Amino acid sequence: MDDIEQYTRMQLIRHFEDRCEELYRATKVRGSLHLYSGQEAVAVGACAELGPVDKIAVTYRNHGWVLARGADPRRLFAEIFGRSTGCARGQGGSKHLGDWQRGVFPGNAIVGATVPLAAGAALAARNLRDGSVAVATFGDGATSQGVFHESLSMASIWKLPVVFICENNRYAEFTPADRMNPASSYAARGLGYGMETAVCNGMDVTAVRDAVRQAVDRARDGAGPTFIEAETYRLCGHMTGDGEQYRTDEERAHWAGLDPITQFEHHLLDTGLASKDDLIEATEKARNTVDDAVEAAWNDPLPGADEPLLGVLSPTWKESA
């Protein structure tokens, strides 16, 4: 994924999420959405370092990750609209979007559950010897879950090829992250389980890439898991409709000033990796992709009321005659 593609994907995510916010306010979406605006550098930076058979277990704040991995925005909007053309045929909705062809598990609404899933995918990678690695993404809040600890412990003792990425966006739902962590940092949680840890600036896609690259290389070399704390910030509420009384305008403005997309623009222009026109073109492309995807998905059909559900239990082993 070259730099322009990374930039395009970050813009795609931002436009996608902005559109989701609009659609929600226009009451065109059932239920609430958990948007990723502001955190784009983490998903895009990480995905830029992954190969085609690597796996990612994502939370309900999943749109950014699925898009970063290259999923078709139309299928995602279709799922958000509950259409039968959605990536899960309308069975999951926004918070469970995934793309298994690209190794992305459906989004998980159980906080912490991504951690054992990724460790498990890594166990499969070890046994199948397919050279793949697995990534678990989760928020700061998830580090309070029991399975988080259990999974880090097992990943470490078995040296599983997994990368644990904690997106510390400073809030566990509506509560400041620091109130819920007895340790000095979130990265310290990884230290406790004997694995390499790193803290990176989650608003800087190049910093995320560096951290993830090292972790992925370590995993593929058989040296086991890494815990990465990516310091980031969501420029939107925990979910659509969140009044955000728990944080100040000053704080939001401060972090908006650190917008990862703007930072990357400066980096690309300053280093000559892209021209202003390149960036304008990429942004236009992202905007058009979103517009087209929304229009197409909105016109897709809802499933029939008696539509058979897929992925339900139907154990069929019967003795052949």
Add this chain to the structure above:
Amino acid sequence: MTATTTQSRSRVSYARAIGEAIDLEMEADPAVVVMGEEVGEHGGVFTITRGLLDKYGPDRVIDTPIAEAGFAGIAVGAAAAGLRPIVEIMFADFLLVAADQLLNQAAKMSFMSGGEIQIPMVVRASIGAAAGGPHHSQSLEALFAHVPGFSVLLPSTPADAKGLMAAAIRSRQPAILFEHRGIIFAKDHVPAGEHVVPLGQAAIRREGADVTVLSYSKAVHDALAAASMLADRGVDVEVVDLRTLVPLDEETILESVRKTGRVVVVHEAGLSFGPGAEIASRIHEQAWDQLRAPVLRVGGGDTPVPYSQPLEATWLPGQERIIDAITRVLATGG
């Protein structure tokens, strides 16, 4: 791939039979792995996985820390990504420690992906109240039958233990097999080699004309003993071993109901909101005209399982209560 049996049969324990099924499937496919506490070096606290570590090595026979939620969750992720894990949960009571991973993750992952992801995972857990007290005695099959996503298997014989274990693994979907500690070392004839019992196929253990007793797992033996005693009094009891709750063999059940018109469901799990309630309901709805009396149920007590022997004996659906229920159903209605 054929199911049955060679002519040579031998008396093998229920535990060994399960071990044989696992061994055969592990031999056939390197993706099949075993995970759990003490399953490797120790061979399993009930000896079921004895010998597997030596044969297949630590990458495939994995001794886990005491972390049911963690390793059950790891098994789900591994199953999605291409392994076929068999997870041992030492006592069914500890399934609750892994409740989210089993009932929210394993049971729903395929659905949430619109059918794109498969979870070929088998969970094994031991049941059977016997001096274990409140945390080592529960039968929780109703929970797994109620939350959609798992096949629920409860073999009563060594041959069925082998056959259902094989079917569970081959189904490549989430399955839970409950092993009753009261019969785990009982020996009986088990077909050598490959042996598979289809899911959703009940077995008539004793033919009879007067009353149908539906049961599974160890309670089948209690029902057979009761039937024996009642035969002396001229009562002819048909004992149907359901074998699996999900899928449930409604056809065999209804056939028996048509024949006798009187039904008693017997299970060790607590009576209220238990499997018997679901089965009775279905029979009432589907075979009302054939019934001569309401379906009765015999189940465990509606409290945690007590430790002291007389208290535990009262809690359990023993001989007396089974015979009493059969007698009552014969005396009721037309």
